[in-house]
Amino acid sequence: xxxxxxxxxxxxxxxxxxxxxxxxxxxxxxxxxxxxxxxxxxxxxxxxxxxxxxxxxxxxxxxxxxxxxxxxxxxxxxxxxxxxxxxxxxxxxxxxxxxxxxxxxxxxxxxxxxxxxxxxxxxxxxxxxxxxxxxxxxxxxxxxxxxxxxxxxxxxxxxxxxxxxxxxxxxxxxxxxxxxxxxxxxxxxxxxxxxxxxx
Numbered sequence: 001x002x003x004x005x006x007x008x009x010x011x012x013x014x015x016x017x018x019x020x021x022x023x024x025x026x027x028x029x030x031x032x033x034x035x036x037x038x039x040x041x042x043x044x045x046x047x048x049x050x051x052x053x054x055x056x057x058x059x060x061x062x063x064x065x066x067x068x069x070x071x072x073x074x075x076x077x078x079x080x081x082x083x084x085x086x087x088x089x090x091x092x093x094x095x096x097x098x099x100x101x102x103x104x105x106x107x108x109x110x111x112x113x114x115x116x117x118x119x120x121x122x123x124x125x126x127x128x129x130x131x132x133x134x135x136x137x138x139x140x141x142x143x144x145x146x147x148x149x150x151x152x153x154x155x156x157x158x159x160x161x162x163x164x165x166x167x168x169x170x171x172x173x174x175x176x177x178x179x180x181x182x183x184x185x186x187x188x189x190x191x192x193x194x195x196x197x198x199x
Contacts, residue, residue: 081169092175101161135183138177
């Protein structure tokens with residue numbers, strides 16, 4: 001009888017030990033161990049949640065503060081780009097968010113901001129795909145990121161802006177080195193502006 005009890009106790013202890021080891025392993029996998037690959041995959045999984053509709057917020061899905069104003073950049077025929085956020089994120093990107101306002105008395109077309117490269121224009125009509133960031137210290141120009149089909153990670157399919165109206169926009173770029181805290185921003189038909197990167 002004591003042998004049976006010992007054997008049963010041994011099995012119970014073995015099962016309990018395995019359950020504890022499994023729980024420890026699962027807990028270890030769920031934490032942030034500082035591995036950049038795990039940060040990158042969680043970051044790259046976020047855009048997959050989109051339903052394919054143009055997102056007026058940032059690429060990460062967060063809305064920029066509509067009351068913030070880092071810069072006000074004048075364009076042609078009464079258009080003004082108000083930059084609300086220039087944010088560096090952990091995935092190695094910089095997202096520029098803001099809105100384009102029509103300060104004129106006529107509706108304004110959003111054509112021409114997609115740049116001059118024909119392959120980009122074809123895949124990104126009425127977009128802000130022509131934007132760039134220039135790191136003067138590093139002597140490097142950064143273009144809006146694109147997917148394998150040449151579609152930009154930016155606001156697309158923008159409609160005409162009515163007089164006094166505005167449309168939200170975002171553009172996502174590869175991040176300059178962490179030592180770069182200020183870049184020049186360009187968008188076709190708008191003046192160049194110097195922007196500080198946060199985050």
